Amino acid sequence: MRLASPGFTGRDAVGVAAVLVSLVALLPLGFVIFITIQTGWQTVYELVVRPRVGELLVNTVLLEAVTIPIAILLAVALAWLTERSDLPGARIWSWLAVAPLGVPAFVHSYAWISLVPGMRGLWSGVLVSIMAYLPFLYLPVAAQMRRLDPALEDVAASLGQSPLRVFFRVVLPQLRLAICGGSLLVGLHLLAEYGLYAMIEFDTFSTAIVDQFQSAYNGPAANMLAGVLVLACLVLLGLENRVRGQERYARVGSGAARPAARVRLGRGTLVWLALPLGLALLSLGVPLLTLSRWLYLGGAAAWSSGDIGTALVQTLGLALIGGAATTLAALPMAWLSVRAPGRLQKVLEACHYYVGSLPGVVVALALVTITVRVALPLYQTMTTLLLAYGLMFLPRAVVGLRASLAQAPVELERAAMALGRPPFKAIWQVTMRLSAPGVAAGMALVALGITTELTATLMLAPNGTVTLSTRFWSLTNDIDYVAAAPFALLMVLLSLPLTLLLHYQSRRSIGQ
Template sequence: MRPDHFRRTSRLRLRSGATAASWPLLAVASIVALFSLLPFGFILWVTVDVGWETVKALVFRPRVGDLLVNTALLEITTLPVTVILCIALAWIVERTDLPMAGLWSWLMVTPLAVPAFVHSYAWIGIMPGMKGLWSAVLVSVLAYFPFLYLPIAATLRRLDPAIEDAAASLGLGPWRVFFRVILPQLRLPVLGGAMLVALHLLSEYGLFVMIRFDTFATAIVDVFQSAYNSPSANMLSGVLVLCCGLVLGLDLWLRGRERYARVGTGSIRPPVRQKLGGWLLPAHLLLATITALALGVPMVTLAHWLWFGGLAIWQGDGVWSAFAQSIGLALAGGILATMVAAPMAWLSVRAPGRYQKLLESCHYYVGSLPGVVVALALVTITVRVALPLYQTFATLIAAYILLFLPRAIVGLRASIAQAPVELERAAMSLGKSPARAVWATTMRLAAPGAGASIALVAMGITNELTATLMLSPNGVETLATRFWSLTSEIDYAAAAPYAVMMVILSLPLTLLVQTQSRRSTGQ
């Protein structure tokens, strides 16, 4: 047998082995995709079930109009402020001669460790009269600006300084270089971060309830608490899903087909940091003010209530029971979500195709849905179809998997892409079945990525409020739900330990995100 014939035969065997490995995973990924379509199917089902006349009566009414106006005002007020603020903060930290820039970089990301509803709790603690749109905008900016700061700062670290040097050599001053060269290259991270903030504004419940600002999420939970399986809540969920779809569609339209890429590695030297000169003091004041408002206010408020409550608020089993249940649910949800995401992550890297891209879109879209919509869908489905599953751990974990499935896929996909496919082929050539070859090579090498995915999902579950409130079984109280229960009773001192524990659990994962961001840019 000729050597070239042997090589062709080996390639065919390995290719057929890879195909054989993809079929079982494709079947599992298809099942997960159908599962992720449950919330969307629920909206369609309820719309058809109640009839067009009921839909018109529940959707085309003044209350829905008021909520739409509130939502639009919140979005168009918060997003521009957040974008401008984050571009300024990222530029000062990453591109100027700011002293202790590394420390400021960490401080700009740390507010992610404080749940949004803890931010509102802190502000209400020092200013009990806060309410309305402008209070909602203030707290939203402080709670969510790191989602924009992270991608903008990472992009500024990656930009090729040679392009800026070329623009300067053509006679452009520093400001014109910024607006004509640097700012256009920030378009994609700005749009991506703005989309995340916009979706969080649509889905947030606790922050706006405490600020007394009505949104679709607060209205849905209010209706749900007054009447389970209410057609009114279901229709409000449908409108909220349409709002999410509008945000995603607007993001795709604004992104267009433009891309900013270069062939080669570009300049290997870091960009020259601009001298602040007389702007040094204003830059420090801006950074210090944001840090004080986003971190100082929550920390001072928590310290005040902890001091006021004394040791008594730590006594009893409430705090530690909620802590244990939160850890248990976070670990269970993180592990299961990562396991469910693994087939799709492998397929997207090893066996891409049109059908696989469709499945991947189904996995991702559910992450854009508010927790209240996912929870309401599962409530309605379990009540009407599978009543024994209503308010069980299985339904609660299912909600967590749906909500945080995209987080699990992202970490896994990156790790699988870094694992050499040749190892899978070598294992199959030695007689291992495709499934065993994948498990013995790629999945073991992807273990660090799986750990990161579990951690990201666990952090989300620890701070998740609305779905847990609506779906948790009787007697189950997490740190978030227990905190919410006590703040609803205006017992801010007793609620403080639960807020502190949530911050403590989230802080290491937040710092991990910042570390990974800097490593990805070689810093």
């Protein structure tokens, strides 16, 4: 028997909070649509259909079309060597394959430009992009390769298929989801990256938007370039969904618990070692050599700049505040996705996730326009900068929180409410305490993303704000590579824990 009307419940309050965050997350997309309508179709046509946009589009298509296939080939080969062969030191090579994520993309570019000053254009962009972003493909492919049921390969071999045919007909098709997911991540990063391509003077939509913004301060041309960039992101998402297909990759039953037999490389071991060794030298050795060289040339004087301490403190402050604020904003959505799944929850969750596929330059440009036109006192303030960080890294926080909340039994939460605890108090005292490790990991992922973020910080940071990334960028623009080296090294040291966490989680998920 119902004794009282439920009224406005705790779930309703969480739902309202999730809706509000979703509406804020829609600001960048709303900005693009609003500016397009306000500019007028004739002006939009003139700004979009012009040689400059065509040049940027050709550069973008070539960059994606050349980089992604090469990255797929290298990632699959490297994953097979570390997970399916008797390659000596496979565990070490596996970690070294992930470690380049600890080096920001624009630091990779800085290292190569320092070593080869004449690097310019498409092929230089392809090389540095592969060195910086290959781990995004290697991680899912290697993880999926560990989970494959070796019985399927044994059956194919028993039917007379050669090892090469078994790989292409049995193993490779089962890697499609991992390859598509990793390729999407790489493709989105190629669209969003600014510092890497600006340093090697390869024009992309991101570099053009920032240049246009700095010269015209949010002129219509920059807004329309942002619109084209959003369309490019949507096309990439649609293409990935089409290539991924609807095939099922699961089997009925538990499958084989035994690991797959490792292939003996025999006399070819030294030849195969050249791949992981070469990639490690190019992706880690070059940055390490460059940083060591500039730090050695600078000596103790390179560390004497007063900006180093200021940049480190401000970077850590923004990372901690941004990480905590973003995690708090993601909490309602993460709780709903675990405790109250449904159609509305899926719509709201999509609003949280889509913004993660937008380049940071689009998010920053949207906030610049909104603050200038609607809330001028917020223009170039810490509030706007932290809002940009929250929008850009919201998906990271949701993913981390959702996994953590799913492991906290809902029965304990309900028991606390049955004993008289208000809903929010029950969630805070029971669920959040049990989820604390996952919450901390989510905050760390967001904080480390903020540590190396460049584009939005350049466009939105208040005057006087100095972070490791912006100070590094300023010094490299002045060709002062010696003074820039300490800032690059500190960013690497702060980012390395993320690579360790990703590598550990990828192996822990399959019990290794």
